[in-house]
Amino acid sequence: MKTEKVEExxxxxxxxxxxxxxxxxxxxxxxxxxxxxxxxEAIGKIYGLTLNGLGEVKVLVPESYKxxxxxxxxxxx
Numbered sequence: 586m587k588t589e590k591v592e593e594x595x596x597x598x599x600x601x602x603x604x605x606x607x608x609x610x611x612x613x614x615x616x617x618x619x620x621x622x623x624x625x626e627a628i629g630k631i632y633g634l635t636l637n638g639l640g641e642v643k644v645l646v647p648e649s650y651k652x653x654x655x656x657x658x659x660x661x662x
Contacts, residue, residue, distance in 0.1 A: 595622055598654045599644040607642030610658070617657055619650045 598614075601607035604625070611621045624643040646654045 593647040593649060595645040596648050596651045597643045598646050598651060599658055601642040601644060603640050604642055607644060610644050613661060614644070614646065614654055614657060617653075619646055619654050619657075621646055 599610050601610055604623075607623050607625070611623055614621045622645045624645060625641070
């Protein structure tokens, strides 16, 4: 019998204004043991734009880490 690994749903916990901010948030969460993925539109990445959502970087964590990730981000403001 073959068991399939079901991947957990990833949730957006922060919208960064560019790659630099995205990587800072990613590092902050990862240093607290939270897995992180960054998602960005290709055009923003290519041209380094941060205009009307272009260049915006979405910071995602597994759903089970959502509450702790949001708490960490609120405490660091």
